[in-house]
Amino acid sequence: MIDDPALLARAEALVAAYAAAGRRLATAESCTGGLVAGLITAVPGSSAVLERGFVTYSNEAKSEAIGVPAGLVAAHGAVSELVARAMAGGALAASRADVAVAVTGIAGPGGGSAQKPVGLVHFGLASRDAPVRHLERRYGDLGRSEIRARAVADALGLLEAALRAG
Template sequence: MIDDPDLLARADALVAAYTRAGRTLATAESCTGGLVAALLTAVPGSSAVVERGYVTYSNAAKAEAIGVDPNLIARHGAVSEPVARAMAEGARAASRADVAVAITGIAGPGGGSAEKPVGLVHLAVAGPHGTHHLARRYGDLGRAGIRRAAVADALSLLEGALAPAE
């Protein structure tokens, strides 16, 4: 994925924009397993922007590393809007970054249900303008396709977090 020219170009532009703005970012990733952080850190100069990345694949990691309340996970499930929001907010607080993006989803091929099918991904970004959520149902893109689509959407959220508040 870090050799995808389109994603690399977007990551390069994102690092440049965050550098110009004097902003830092953090990632909290579950189903993408650190792909957003890997993509961003493939860009020379990203050390000025990327504060840290958390791979919080398990529920315990979500709780221990970035402070997601286990009761929230029990009530809503790890793949949910409340957990994505808590992941982004927790990563931002734990890292002291200006902006944090979070991704939690079901990349498949198994693990889905009628309520939460394979391809369901919740993303959130927490920053100076609040926390914003994005839910996606990518459908049958395969595991790699779902993860790539989630990385692309995470970049979009990070791009949007630099825009002035409305």
């Protein structure tokens, strides 16, 4: 994924734009396992932009590292709108970033259900100056690598939109 020319070009533009705006970002990743942060750090100069990244793959990590309430995960599941929003807000609160993006989903091949199929991914986007946003994608069962690649692309899209919004 880090060697995907289109994604790398977007990451380069994102780093340049965040640096020019003097803004910093954080990531909270579950199903992408740090791929969003990895793509951003593939760009020279990204240290001026990426404040920190959290890989919160387990439910416990979501609670311990970024303050997602365990009861929220128990009630709604790790792959849910509310948990994605809490992950983004928690990453923002646990960092010095201006913007945080969160990704939680089911990349497969197993783990899906009728209500939460393989390919379901929830995103959260938290900014210091705006309400937490949410995005849901249902990519379908495209294979683990493709689902994760699409999730990284959508996470970049949210970070791009946050910068445009101010």
